[in-house]
Amino acid sequence: MDTGSHLLFGVTLAGLAHATTLAGNDPAVSQALMIATVVGSHAPDFDTVARLRGFSAYIRFHRGVTHSIPALFLWPLVISLPLAWSFDVMDQLGMLYFWTWIAVVFHVFLDMLNAYGVQCARPINRRWVHMDVLAIFEPFLFVIHSAAAIWWLAFGGEASVLFPAAYGLTLLYIGVRTWQHRRLVKRVAAALETNGVCHVIPSFHPFHWRFVVETDKLFYTGKLEYAHVILEEVYPKQQHDDIIKATVGVDGVRAFLGFAQRIHVTWNERQDGYEVIWSDVRFWYNRKLPFGVEVQLDRDLNVVNHQLGWRKKAWDPPFV
Structure with a gap:
């Protein structure tokens, strides 16, 4: 999910820890716990530093090893041990480790539920797991957790009431969205009369979804509005001829192929050579395929230039 939501969940996880009375009444423990859960809720996304080495490195590294099984246990240790020592609460190290672990696991769990996915x-x-159940930002969850955090921190609300309720509603919401998603996948398959692989992807609107269906020869893209299936574009699959094969070894293409799920590739002839465009159809929006790699070749099929990334404005959908 987005950074703001992860940090907010860190605050409310600290509140949930207080609701269980395990945190006690020691101010030092409370401060250490708040820092631990907030940092733990964001820690897996420290991999964004890979952007400094370029977008190819970022695609390879983001939501990979920092979200892996070993990382679930290493992040809590790296965070809780220095905090327990600096706040002089080493006797509470186990409790700090446990709640930091909860924060890290919840981060990875939420990332698994959206369309980008995670190599958890x-x-x-190394398979990418993406349940396509939640959007990158969920207004309902943000409002619920913001209200609980503000009521607790600013108005002295009872943690034992606020945070079990907030997380109960969170789990209920995820359950409803999961049920809704499965129902819509079946609806799209029935409407298109196809047995292809179907992705139904959420948006910020609770009843607006996008879909991608891949068959042996075609990609179908469209949207669902209040369960109405609206087909928008059909993309034919292109055979991998010599022009396309000449780009497979390019660094950006290799990074893209390691991440992309529904791959569409095409090429155009230019005055001085060819342009090959690789796209991930999952992220289509407004009849366009904005994420992928553009590779320029000369007439002898030598790579002249390539660019990996988003072909859209930062403020335009999709937000992943």
Whole structure:
């Protein structure tokens, strides 16, 4: 999810810890706990530093090893141990570690529920897991957790009431969205009369979704508005001829192929050579495919230039 939501959940997880009375009444423990859950809720996304090495490195690294099985246990240790020592609460190290672990696991769980996905099974499996249930930002969850945090911190609300209720509503909301998603996948398959692989992807609006269906020869893209299936574009699959094959070894293409799920590739002839465009159809929006790699070749099929990333404005959808 977005950074703001992750940090907010860190605050409310600290509140949930107080609701269980495990945090006690020691101000030092409370401060250490708040820092631990907030930092833990964001820690897996420290991999954004990979952007300094370029977008290819970022695509390879983001939501990979920092969200992996070993990281679930290493992040809490790296965070809780220095905090317990600096706040002189080493006797509460176990409690700090536990709630930091909860924060890290919840971060990865939320990332798994959106369309971008996460490599949460590494090093056992490098497969990208994306449930396509939640949007990158969920207004309902943000409002619920903001209200609980403000009521607790600013108005002295009872943690034992606010935070179990907030997290109960969160789990209920995720359950409803999961049920809604499964129902819509079946609706799209029935409407298009196809057995292809279907992705139904949420938006900020609770009843507006986008879909992508891949068959042996075609990609179908469209949207669902209040369960009405609206087909927008059909993209034919292109055979991998020599022009396309000449780009497979490019660094940006290799990074893209390691992440993309529904791959569409096409090429155009230019005055001085060719342009090959790789796109991930999952992220289509407004009849366009804004995420992928553009590779320029000369007439001898030598790579002249390539660019990996988003072909859209930062403020335009999709937000992933």
